[in-house]
Amino acid sequence: MKNKKRKILITGSSGFIGNCLKNFLDKKYELYLIDKKKLKKNEKNFILLNLTNSKKVLRIINIIRPDIIIHLAAQSNLEEIKKKNKYIQNNIIATNNVLQAMKLYNINNIIFSSSANIYSDTKKKVTEKSNVDPKNIYSQTKLSCEKNIINKSKLFKFNYIIFRFFNVCSALKRPYCGSLHLPESSFIPIIVNKFLKNKTIKLYSKGIKDSPTRDYIHIFDLCNALSKAINYLLTKKKSNIFNIGSNKSISSFDLISFFNEKFAKNKLKFKFTKSRKGEIKKSECSNIKVKKFLEWKPHKSELEKIFKDELDWQKYCINKKIFRKFVY
Numbered sequence: 253m254k255n256k257k258r259k260i261l262i263t264g265s266s267g268f269i270g271n272c273l274k275n276f277l278d279k280k281y282e283l284y285l286i287d288k289k290k291l292k293k294n295e296k297n298f299i300l301l302n303l304t305n306s307k308k309v310l311r312i313i314n315i316i317r318p319d320i321i322i323h324l325a326a327q328s329n330l331e332e333i334k335k336k337n338k339y340i341q342n343n344i345i346a347t348n349n350v351l352q353a354m355k356l357y358n359i360n361n362i363i364f365s366s367s368a369n370i371y372s373d374t375k376k377k378v379t380e381k382s383n384v385d386p387k388n389i390y391s392q393t394k395l396s397c398e399k400n401i402i403n404k405s406k407l408f409k410f411n412y413i414i415f416r417f418f419n420v421c422s423a424l425k426r427p428y429c430g431s432l433h434l435p436e437s438s439f440i441p442i443i444v445n446k447f448l449k450n451k452t453i454k455l456y457s458k459g460i461k462d463s464p465t466r467d468y469i470h471i472f473d474l475c476n477a478l479s480k481a482i483n484y485l486l487t488k489k490k491s492n493i494f495n496i497g498s499n500k501s502i503s504s505f506d507l508i509s510f511f512n513e514k515f516a517k518n519k520l521k522f523k524f525t526k527s528r529k530g531e532i533k534k535s536e537c538s539n540i541k542v543k544k545f546l547e548w549k550p551h552k553s554e555l556e557k558i559f560k561d562e563l564d565w566q567k568y569c570i571n572k573k574i575f576r577k578f579v580y
């Protein structure tokens with residue numbers, strides 16, 4: 253007789269990471285999906301639910317009784333940073349509702365998507381022990397959720413994995429899925445979009461040396477880490493916090509130069525424009541801990557692969573007339 257599949261609940265399943273993760277884990281687990289917006293019709297085991305509604309959250313989680321909740325749902329678009337209440341509701345309140353349901357129905361495990369944004373600006377690689385200094389409402393609510401999860405895990409006796417994601421990018425194939433952020437503000441999709449549309453990229457910096465530096469992780473490698481975290485929770489039954497990035501960073505200027513050389517035959521145009529207020533200058537991940545504990549390593553986070561898959565995804569969206577909107 254076959255082993256019964258474990259039940260995994262993914263919140264934020266209509267978002268970039270949630271949708272890709274659903275495809276990545278599809279055959280292995282009995283998946284349940286929650287989001288306040290519907291991505292497509294007749295999605296199996298999809299529940300349209302706003303996690304700020306505490307009564308409904310309790311009712312649905314009581315019905316599903318998952319082995320693990322992968323909590324990705326959040327207000328994460330930095331374009332709405334002035335609407336503070338949206339971050340408080342969709343991040344702090346929604347996460348607290350999920351934790352209350354875990355308490356009531358003895359759900360033993362949660363995986364939470366935090367962000368590299370919580371760290372203070374530093375020229376060094378950040379480890380999980382580096383100083384935190386969340387500068388905007390998004391990262392403040394993420395850090396507050398982390399603290400709530402850690403405190404409640406002791407009171408309610410569940411295990412957690414907190415992942416601090418760096419810049420997640422690119423796309424999966426078979427089936428095709430990638431970012432559909434509205435509007436898209438990540439730099440890699442913007443570079444590819446400007447190239448396909450023959451438009452000029454804005455580089456938010458005074459000059460070459462000043463351009464912000466980031467650590468990019470391919471969505472495939474991220475999904476693989478999340479999959480390994482499921483096994484870790486089910487077998488080791490322990491909590492942990494992991495950075496998840498590629499262990500190297502690149503400046504926006506060098507990104508453009510790389511794309512120009514490898515894909516655009518130097519036809520990609522760009523111009524410098526005023527730096528954005530409050531933007532971290534450098535963010536680079538130390539991924540030593542996650543490599544050790546989850547026996548994970550990145551396979552697809554080389555820049556050439558990242559750009560190739562993003563290019564294919566955007567061409568696919570154009571072909572299928574999938575609506576995309578970019579910040580500029």
Ligand SMILES: NC(=O)c1ccc[n+]([C@@H]2O[C@H](COP(=O)([O-])OP(=O)(O)OC[C@H]3O[C@@H](n4cnc5c(N)ncnc54)[C@H](O)[C@@H]3O)[C@@H](O)[C@H]2O)c1
Binds near residue numbers: 329
């Ligand atoms: N994409 C990245 O580079 C990145 C980096 C760091 C952290 N993260 C975190 O990873 C998670 C997923 O990121 P993403 O890029 O897929 O974001 P996304 O915006 O594409 O997806 C988030 C999803 O959550 C849903 N959601 C928001 N509030 C909800 C609520 N109250 N009830 C139900 N659903 C709700 C949205 O409808 C959306 O579909 C987020 O928590 C984000 O903060 C992402």
